[in-house]
Amino acid sequence: MTFSPELEARFADLLTHYPPGRQRGALIPMLMYAQDEVGAVTPDLMEELAKRLGISVLQVDEVVGYYSMLHKKPQGKYHIQICTNVACMLRGGAELYEHACKKLGVGHKQTQASGKFSLEEVECIGACSWAPAIQVNYDFHHEVTVSQLDQVLEGLQ
Amino acid sequence: MANMVKLTINDTAVEAPAGTLLIDAAKLAGIEIPAFCYYEGMSLQAACRMCLVEIEKAPKLMAACVVPVGEGMVVRTESPAVVKARKTTLEFLLTNHPLDCPVCDKGGECELQDMVFKYGAGESRFTEVKQHVPEKQWSPVVFYDGPRCILCYRCVRVCNEGMGVGALGIVNRGVAAEIAPSHGDHLECDECGSCIDICPVGALTSGAYRYKTRPWEMEHVGTVCTHCSNGCKTTLGVRNNEIVRGNNRDRSGLNGEFLCVKGRYAFDFNHHPERLQAPLMRINGKLEEVSWARALQAVVEKFKAGGKAGVVGSTRISNEEAFLLQKFARTALKTNNIDHHRSGDVVTLLDSLSGKTATLGNVDDCYNSKAVLIVGADISQQQPFLANQIRANYRHHKAGIYVATSGAVREDKIAKGSVRTTDSEWLAGVESMREKLKGESELLVLFGDSVKGEGVRKLVAFGESLGIPVKYICLVDYANSRGAMDMGLLPDLGPGYHPAEGAAGMTLPQMMAATDLDLLWIVGANPLARHTLASSNAFVVVQDLFLTETAQRADVVLPAASAYEKNGTVTNVTGQVQRLKRGVETVGAKTDLAIIGLIARGMGVNLGKVDADVVFAEIQKTVRGYNVPLPVIVTGGAAQTMPVNGRVASTVLPELIQSSRDTLFTTGTLTRYSKILNEVMEAPGGLYR
Numbered sequence: 148m149t150f151s152p153e154l155e156a157r158f159a160d161l162l163t164h165y166p167p168g169r170q171r172g173a174l175i176p177m178l179m180y181a182q183d184e185v186g187a188v189t190p191d192l193m194e195e196l197a198k199r200l201g202i203s204v205l206q207v208d209e210v211v212g213y214y215s216m217l218h219k220k221p222q223g224k225y226h227i228q229i230c231t232n233v234a235c236m237l238r239g240g241a242e243l244y245e246h247a248c249k250k251l252g253v254g255h256k257q258t259q260a261s262g263k264f265s266l267e268e269v270e271c272i273g274a275c276s277w278a279p280a281i282q283v284n285y286d287f288h289h290e291v292t293v294s295q296l297d298q299v300l301e302g303l304q
Numbered sequence: 305m306a307n308m309v310k311l312t313i314n315d316t317a318v319e320a321p322a323g324t325l326l327i328d329a330a331k332l333a334g335i336e337i338p339a340f341c342y343y344e345g346m347s348l349q350a351a352c353r354m355c356l357v358e359i360e361k362a363p364k365l366m367a368a369c370v371v372p373v374g375e376g377m378v379v380r381t382e383s384p385a386v387v388k389a390r391k392t393t394l395e396f397l398l399t400n401h402p403l404d405c406p407v408c409d410k411g412g413e414c415e416l417q418d419m420v421f422k423y424g425a426g427e428s429r430f431t432e433v434k435q436h437v438p439e440k441q442w443s444p445v446v447f448y449d450g451p452r453c454i455l456c457y458r459c460v461r462v463c464n465e466g467m468g469v470g471a472l473g474i475v476n477r478g479v480a481a482e483i484a485p486s487h488g489d490h491l492e493c494d495e496c497g498s499c500i501d502i503c504p505v506g507a508l509t510s511g512a513y514r515y516k517t518r519p520w521e522m523e524h525v526g527t528v529c530t531h532c533s534n535g536c537k538t539t540l541g542v543r544n545n546e547i548v549r550g551n552n553r554d555r556s557g558l559n560g561e562f563l564c565v566k567g568r569y570a571f572d573f574n575h576h577p578e579r580l581q582a583p584l585m586r587i588n589g590k591l592e593e594v595s596w597a598r599a600l601q602a603v604v605e606k607f608k609a610g611g612k613a614g615v616v617g618s619t620r621i622s623n624e625e626a627f628l629l630q631k632f633a634r635t636a637l638k639t640n641n642i643d644h645h646r647s648g649d650v651v652t653l654l655d656s657l658s659g660k661t662a663t664l665g666n667v668d669d670c671y672n673s674k675a676v677l678i679v680g681a682d683i684s685q686q687q688p689f690l691a692n693q694i695r696a697n698y699r700h701h702k703a704g705i706y707v708a709t710s711g712a713v714r715e716d717k718i719a720k721g722s723v724r725t726t727d728s729e730w731l732a733g734v735e736s737m738r739e740k741l742k743g744e745s746e747l748l749v750l751f752g753d754s755v756k757g758e759g760v761r762k763l764v765a766f767g768e769s770l771g772i773p774v775k776y777i778c779l780v781d782y783a784n785s786r787g788a789m790d791m792g793l794l795p796d797l798g799p800g801y802h803p804a805e806g807a808a809g810m811t812l813p814q815m816m817a818a819t820d821l822d823l824l825w826i827v828g829a830n831p832l833a834r835h836t837l838a839s840s841n842a843f844v845v846v847q848d849l850f851l852t853e854t855a856q857r858a859d860v861v862l863p864a865a866s867a868y869e870k871n872g873t874v875t876n877v878t879g880q881v882q883r884l885k886r887g888v889e890t891v892g893a894k895t896d897l898a899i900i901g902l903i904a905r906g907m908g909v910n911l912g913k914v915d916a917d918v919v920f921a922e923i924q925k926t927v928r929g930y931n932v933p934l935p936v937i938v939t940g941g942a943a944q945t946m947p948v949n950g951r952v953a954s955t956v957l958p959e960l961i962q963s964s965r966d967t968l969f970t971t972g973t974l975t976r977y978s979k980i981l982n983e984v985m986e987a988p989g990g991l992y993r
Contacts, residue, residue, distance in 0.1 A: 205470070205472075205485075
């Protein structure tokens with residue numbers, strides 16, 4: 148499996164940040180960057196990273212399964228994550244999530260047939276001070292109301 | 305003596321070496337702290353929260369499996385807070401546990417069951433529907449039932465650290481977390497079953513044993529595995545005269561709880577439908593079933609008639625049987641034409657170590673020696689327990705491991721030095737590591753069949769030249785390969801490597817090639833799988849469990865008992881004698897000892913009382929190195945024989961020494977009759993390297 152020169156450069160730099168013999172520590176950032184480029188954590192990708200870090204594919208799988216930001220299936224172009232944990236729930240997070248379900252026609256961890264939007268109900272994303280919060284790919288939106296959510300979704304093309 | 309730390313556990317003063325974990329210190333004082341994830345010898349996990357204890361001045365309950373003892377520590381292991389915490393932990397562990405104890409294989413010997421019984425978390429506050437996932441089969445012998453699993457990581461660690469395989473992991477998290485096999489839906493591994501044994505609950509179950517019986521309905525018989533030469537103790541679970549399980553959970557014997565796929569599953573040859581249950585005799589050119597009396601009479605007549613006789617012994621029969629066989633051959637048949645399949649040059653090793661003390665290594669040395677050198681053997685395949693000891697030595701003592709083999713081996717990963725050599729040029733490979741080896745404080749050398757004859761002397765000379773204490777283990781193939789040699793199943797050497805009286809007899813290949821052989825008596829061996837018998841007139845008597853290639857050529861076939869059906873002793877690869885204990889009764893077959901006794905009686909030859917204990921007493925008296933303490937053996941221990949000292953005048957031809965280079969799933973003819981081993985070999989992944 149081959150990656151873009153930019154990603155290869157990033158990997159090369161990453162691996163210098165870990166002490167000799169402990170390069171496996173770079174697995175999580177490598178997975179995240181590679182996921183952004185490849186679109187998902189594919190079996191090929193897991194195998195490639197396992198080979199590069201000298202660990203088994205199963206060990207990579209253990210990590211991928213544990214972290215919710217790593218996905219084995221491709222997501223929509225815009226991945227909408229809505230927090231329904233305590234702080235957000237108290238401030239209307241659950242309503243936001245239900246509204247998004249209806250509006251996008253998909254449920255938790257589902258992707259639209261067109262591939263544009265995917266939706267995920269997530270636990271705390273660390274933005275309780277600005278609850279309810281949502282995350283679209285890497286961008287945060289704070290103190291979101293239902294109408295603001297509509298605006299955000301409609302603004303994405 | 306390490307620094308001793310004084311502490312108090314449950315109002316009892318306890319002293320333990322600094323660095324001891326609290327859970328172990330309590331154990332020393334006779335106080336049990338329950339734990340699921342903690343396992344002696346494995347890395348720490350602190351996953352199960354069962355071992356929480358109260359430590360004074362600590363702000364909350366602490367996990368005793370990861371807290372080292374501290375001076376003046378005051379610990380309570382059964383205080384109300386601790387008991388409440390354990391009860392809650394159990395309540396959590398049972399959230400999705402199906403509580404199907406009445407049909408679970410583990411029921412009756414389940415650690416979770418014991419704990420729930422003790423702390424009484426029978427009632428749960430969780431009213432939600434339990435999450436269920438169906439059971440999965442990962443290999444012919446490993447099944448996984450996710451809902452029963454408590455995610456203690458024991459299996460993951462024993463596979464990764466203990467076996468060096470790493471075929472198990474934990475995927476997903478939270479309620480969806482489960483154990484996963486190496487290849488998506490199936491395992492590619494040693495199939496050793498250690499994960500099943502170590503599982504504290506019934507999550508991992510054995511394909512051979514599942515749903516067959518309950519633990520308390522079996523008799524548990526500790527005997528020695530009859531496959532490879534390592535001599536692992538295997539505790540057979542016997543029900544209705546059938547072996548249904550092999551494990552060693554009581555950690556008796558030199559192997560502790562280690563067993564490989566053969567020890568744990570390959571007992572099933574014993575009940576193979578093709579087992580011979582009546583003597584066979586060639587009548588009008590065809591082998592037909594006859595009575596014991598008729599078969600024995602035919603044998604006795606031929607034996608009495610005399611002529612040029614040859615005797616081939618086995619590498620699986622007991623020491624007593626081998627001893628009696630050579631005694632019978634030498635005194636009654638008056639021949640030195642006796643041999644067996646030789647797989648390692650123990651004879652030359654003993655000779656070249658003559659005059660030196662403490663130079664023979666054993667299984668403990670594999671675990672304790674500061675450095676280990678492996679020459680010409682893939683020990684993870686051929687010597688699974690020795691390999692396990694060496695891995696544990698590396699893990700626990702950071703031993704220096706050195707490898708000189710023809711192919712890649714599992715030990716490469718942990719080796720300080722690893723070179724690829726050919727079978728003939730191993731010495732150059734070993735020499736290339738000389739400087740590193742010199743830097744070690746002691747060394748244990750294990751060598752396979754590529755080192756033989758002069759090669760052994762060269763290896764010993766190399767060891768000598770390092771200037772450090774060196775011990776040696778000559779690797780051999782089968783359960784009693786070593787005993788066969790010690791007992792004198794050799795044409796030039798009698799018991800204890802004393803020169804046999806008279807001229808040296810014919811070797812095994814010579815017997816096969818002799819055109820004038822009148823009589824060939826083969827006890828528990830299958831030489832015709834590799835050789836052809838030149839003498840067409842020879843009267844062939846075969847004692848075996850199955851109709852092997854050799855038995856098919858026989859004139860009389862006498863059905864023999866397996867090692868699991870007899871009492872006696874066997875000697876493992878490192879010269880440790882252990883007791884075989886009869887687990888099941890034979891049906892139709894007789895032990896080789898009894899058969900030899902019956903033939904002797906028919907011929908009017910007095911071999912003394914034909915009884916395993918009586919013969920062993922004679923072995924103790926007459927065989928060099930076998931004067932071992934009887935109580936050790938009788939109580940199921942391993943007694944070290946020391947046959948060194950005194951030159952061994954042997955005419956052994958090194959080219960006769962040929963290891964079968966077995967894998968984890970094969971050991972000669974016997975394993976061909978193990979259904980499980982054959983299934984495992986054919987399963988996806990085949991042989992894991």
